[in-house]
Amino acid sequence: MDRERRxxxxxxxxxARSSYGKLVxxxxxxxxxxxxxxxxxxDAFAAALTQWPRDGIxxxxxxxxxxxxxxxxxxxAGRRRTAEAAESVLRMxxxxxxxxxxxxxxxxxxxxxxxxxxxxxxxxxxxxxxLQTVLGLDAERIAASFLVSGATMGQRLVRAKRKIRDAGxxxxxxxxxxxxxxxxxxxxxxxxxxxxxxxxxxxADGKLRDLATExxxxxxxxxxxxxxxxxxxxxxxxxxxxxxxxxxxxxATGAFVPLDVxxxxxxxxxxxxxxxxxxxxxxxxxxxxxxxxEAAIQSLHAHQRMTGxxxxxxxxxxxxxxxxxxxxxxVLVARAVAHAENGNPAAALVQLDQIPDAARYxxxxxxxxxxxxxxxxxxxxxxxxxxxxxxxxxxxxxxxLLAGGFRGRVR
Amino acid sequence: MHYMLLFNEKAEELGKRTDSVKAExxxxxxxxxxxxxxxxxxxxxxxxxxxxxxxxxxxxxxxxRHVVDGPFADTKExxxxxxxxxxxxxxxxxxxxxxxxxxxxxxxxxxxxxASPAG
Numbered sequence: 001m002d003r004e005r006r007x008x009x010x011x012x013x014x015x016a017r018s019s020y021g022k023l024v025x026x027x028x029x030x031x032x033x034x035x036x037x038x039x040x041x042x043d044a045f046a047a048a049l050t051q052w053p054r055d056g057i058x059x060x061x062x063x064x065x066x067x068x069x070x071x072x073x074x075x076x077a078g079r080r081r082t083a084e085a086a087e088s089v090l091r092m093x094x095x096x097x098x099x100x101x102x103x104x105x106x107x108x109x110x111x112x113x114x115x116x117x118x119x120x121x122x123x124x125x126x127x128x129x130x131l132q133t134v135l136g137l138d139a140e141r142i143a144a145s146f147l148v149s150g151a152t153m154g155q156r157l158v159r160a161k162r163k164i165r166d167a168g169x170x171x172x173x174x175x176x177x178x179x180x181x182x183x184x185x186x187x188x189x190x191x192x193x194x195x196x197x198x199x200x201x202x203x204a205d206g207k208l209r210d211l212a213t214e215x216x217x218x219x220x221x222x223x224x225x226x227x228x229x230x231x232x233x234x235x236x237x238x239x240x241x242x243x244x245x246x247x248x249x250x251x252a253t254g255a256f257v258p259l260d261v262x263x264x265x266x267x268x269x270x271x272x273x274x275x276x277x278x279x280x281x282x283x284x285x286x287x288x289x290x291x292x293x294e295a296a297i298q299s300l301h302a303h304q305r306m307t308g309x310x311x312x313x314x315x316x317x318x319x320x321x322x323x324x325x326x327x328x329x330x331v332l333v334a335r336a337v338a339h340a341e342n343g344n345p346a347a348a349l350v351q352l353d354q355i356p357d358a359a360r361y362x363x364x365x366x367x368x369x370x371x372x373x374x375x376x377x378x379x380x381x382x383x384x385x386x387x388x389x390x391x392x393x394x395x396x397x398x399x400x401l402l403a404g405g406f407r408g409r410v411r
Numbered sequence: 412m413h414y415m416l417l418f419n420e421k422a423e424e425l426g427k428r429t430d431s432v433k434a435e436x437x438x439x440x441x442x443x444x445x446x447x448x449x450x451x452x453x454x455x456x457x458x459x460x461x462x463x464x465x466x467x468x469x470x471x472x473x474x475x476r477h478v479v480d481g482p483f484a485d486t487k488e489x490x491x492x493x494x495x496x497x498x499x500x501x502x503x504x505x506x507x508x509x510x511x512x513x514x515x516x517x518x519x520x521x522x523x524x525x526a527s528p529a530g
Contacts, residue, residue, distance in 0.1 A: 118501075166523055167501050167523050168414075168499075168501045168504075168523055169501045170501065170502055172502070
């Protein structure tokens with residue numbers, strides 16, 4: 001009996017993990033009410049945990065959860081007053097009757113992802129909303145990753161879901177004309193979720209390590225749902241390249257280890273190989289974009305280390321391309337460093353001076369330290385490194401800068 | 412769903428209504444736009460509004476009526492008109508809003524109409 005109960009609990013958990021987003025997407029697509037879909041799913045999972053150990057695991061666990069959740073939404077709607085809400089629920093229940101087989105529902109997760117990254121949704125809420133609705137992560141955990149309080153994140157998510165329901169944002173795949181921009185928004189949201197984890201260079205925070213994995217999971221899902229989009233391949237490749245090096249980015253004592261001195265035996269060769277394969281598939285589409293370019297840059301960095309060759313010229317060209325696709329402060333700073341590494345520190349300093357509003361941006365000062373060093377201005381390099389250290393919230397990075405890490409490998 | 416599109420125009424844009432040179436193009440654009448919505452069957456109702464210099468604002472405080480000349484607040488954009496549309500979702504409303512003549516000389520706000528409670 002105990003073993004039966006554990007098996008049922010495992011089955012419910014497995015169904016939850018693999019199908020949460022699918023179920024939310026289907027349940028909310030008619031009513032546009034994500035919060036109600038989540039509540040109903042929570043009821044269904046709770047029912048599964050009590051009934052499955054007693055009655056056995058149903059033949060189609062996901063179909064079972066779906067049916068129970070739909071009934072729960074129906075009951076909740078019955079208590080609601082507005083005719084409009086009741087009408088959409090009735091349509092949904094009609095759909096249920098029309099379905100020949102209980103496991104025949106399609107995958108609405110792509111539509112759900114487009115809803116989460118709709119331009120009418122607050123930009124700050126898009127990535128968290130996707131993590132919560134597609135993957136089922138709870139608000140507390142998402143809040144910790146995005147460095148805001150649980151209450152703030154909770155409010156942000158509630159507000160976004162209310163907007164989707166009350167402003168009538170459709171669960172639909174955008175028209176071809178609009179699709180590239182909308183896919184771009186989905187990719188940016190996934191990258192924001194990953195970037196949050198990546199900034200935690202210490203890797204000490206288990207929650208953030210998980211978030212990187214979750215973001216990659218989302219990109220893999222998108223790769224599956226939009227198999228022909230080269231930018232989707234590019235994003236997945238980029239994240240895999242970064243993730244492949246995660247174990248090498250810190251020493252045993254937590255010190256920051258820059259790319260050029262990382263222990264390559266700690267790199268994940270399988271992830272690098274997969275990243276390269278996605279990048280090659282993307283290249284065959286001959287439609288370059290921001291994420292493909294970023295992935296190509298990471299690929300070159302990896303090859304530089306693995307072959308011992310210097311690819312500073314190609315890197316400059318890639319950074320110039322990237323700056324055209326996405327002229328963000330971060331990209332412009334990185335581009336200047338690439339120019340300096342390619343033997344042109346004077347031009348790099350001019351580029352840095354032209355970046356607006358970078359005075360409190362930590363990477364700007366770290367870059368300035370490196371570029372000043374390469375241009376032979378040692379005093380300016382140390383001064384910039386001290387400013388960068390003062391702006392860093394990471395002890396390992398601070399120590400690296402104050403010890404003159406900007407000088408590169410000291411031979 | 413019903414949405415209200417609020418057409419906000421800059422003062423300069425609103426001034427074209429009475430500008431002997433620009434009025435024809437101004438009204439031509441709006442008439443074509445309103446007709447397109449009416450013909451496609453999405454328009455529930457809608458009107459252009461007279462400019463805020465003929466507007467009057469009233470407020471009642473402690474039983475006293477305070478009537479003032481002009482709109483409540485001075486803003487850079489002026490509500491020049493509105494329509495109520497019946498469309499399936501926000502994207503459809505956005506598509507219509509993006510065609511409004513004032514969308515590049517002002518802005519269009521899209522508000523879902525609050526559904527009345529079922530009787």
